[in-house]
Amino acid sequence: MASVGLVAGCRSTVPVGGSSGRPVVLTTFTVLADMASTVAGDRLEVRSIVKQGSEIHGYQPTPSDVQRAIGAALIVENGLGLELWARRFTAAAGEIPTLTLSDGMDPLLISEDAYAGKPNPHAWMSPQRAMLYVDRLEQAFIALDPEGADQFSANAREYRRQLQDLDDELREDLASIPDEHRVLVSCEGAFSYLAHDYGLEEAYLWPVNAESEITPKRMARLIDTVRTRRVPTVFCESTVSDKAQRQVAAASGARFGGTFYVDSLSKSDGPAATLLDLQRHNVKLIREGLSSDGSQG
Structure with missing residues (x-):
């Protein structure tokens, strides 16, 4: 090539x-x-x-x-x-x-499952x-x-x-999240770079969407993390089904906080029409979701 x-x-x-x-x-x-x-x-x-x-x-x-x-x-x-x-x-x-x-x-580098040791590709985040x-x-x-x-x-x-x-x-916005709530839970492990830059921890259902198999072990592990860390809100991405993440929310007592954009922009009249819009949309959801007390509505 x-x-x-x-x-x-x-x-x-x-x-x-x-x-x-x-x-x-x-x-x-x-x-x-x-x-x-x-x-x-x-x-x-x-x-x-x-x-x-x-x-x-x-x-x-x-x-x-x-x-x-x-x-x-x-x-x-x-x-x-x-x-x-x-x-x-x-x-x-x-x-x-x-x-x-x-x-x-x-x-x-990804640290879990079959992708351990491989690069996380989502550097544009x-x-x-x-x-x-x-x-x-x-x-x-x-x-x-x-x-x-x-x-x-x-x-x-x-x-x-x-x-x-x-x-x-983003640094100013995410600094406002309380220390006890600084765990970002998504479907895909697509936020490693953002979490690294702004002092968040990351948890997810699968490392990358190419390997988006929802095993009982993965589900149970994430539910336990959300419960133990008292994560108030969990999220999912626009290009995959959020069904499993909503089950995590229901089982853990967290709430589902909305849809992130990562691997795709939205339509031009949507919330993530550009990369800059995408980042601001995601961080707005993160800030609102992790600054709450996690009570479900």
């Missing part, structure tokens, strides 16, 4: 593949499409392979997905084992150069790490379209500023 380092060297002119006449950049899922679009501005046409609301981990690309990818200038992926299907996809679409945003990053994604997008887009360098750099600089403001905001 071609690497992003080959983008500038293999093309003397900017490739054109979109209906707009602009070079097409494909991202593996909607969160990355939002980030890439913000850096690209109006110089590139950014599309997501996986649509809103779809589960990224076990996605199965369709023939129409592959057809739409032919002629693209670049594919942007997360890496860290998130998109296990991406190598087959790029091979089928014609060995499109690929940018892996997590390359060079020191990831947090840390605003500080998301800034590293922006750095790589800026570099790759300049290599792809050198004439747009000033625009890409200006967009990236402004986006990094917004992410730093977000980091400051």
Whole structure:
């Protein structure tokens, strides 16, 4: 598979593949499409392979997905084992150069079950790490379209500023949660980076959605954690069923506090239309849920 380092060297002119006449950049899922679009501005046409609301981990690309990818200038992926299907996809679409945003990053490791020792892929959930994604997008887009360098750099600089403001905001918001309630319980272990950055503990039903089997052992372990730690509120993510987590809430005496967005943005009129909106929506639920006394309504 071609690497992003080959983008500038293999093309003397900017490739054109979109209906707009602009070079097409494909991202593996909607969160990355939002980030890439913000850096690209109006110089590139950014599309997501996986649509809103779809589960990224076990996605199965369709023939129409592959057809739409032919002629693209670049594919942007997360890496860290998130998109296990991406190598087959790029091979089928014609060995499109690929940018892996997590390359060079020191990831947090999963500590439980069959995934123990493997990297947690959800690094974009840390605003500080998301800034590293922006750095790589800026570099790759300049290599792809050198004439747009000033625009890409200006967009990236402004986006990094917004992410730093977000980091400051989230740090202040989450600091208000009482010490005895600082356990974040979700369906997927997708909040490791956020928990690490802002001093929370994390508990979940399964490590990653690719392994979302709800065993009696996992269920019992989480119920015991919620009871023992007197966690007032539990949550789940938008791309999986919340049925099991609602059972955890009922069995433990906690309440179900709402739906997080992690692997997918919402629709444009929803609460998580961008990565910045996604983070603010999630943290609002966390702050409200973990600052309560946990009584069920």
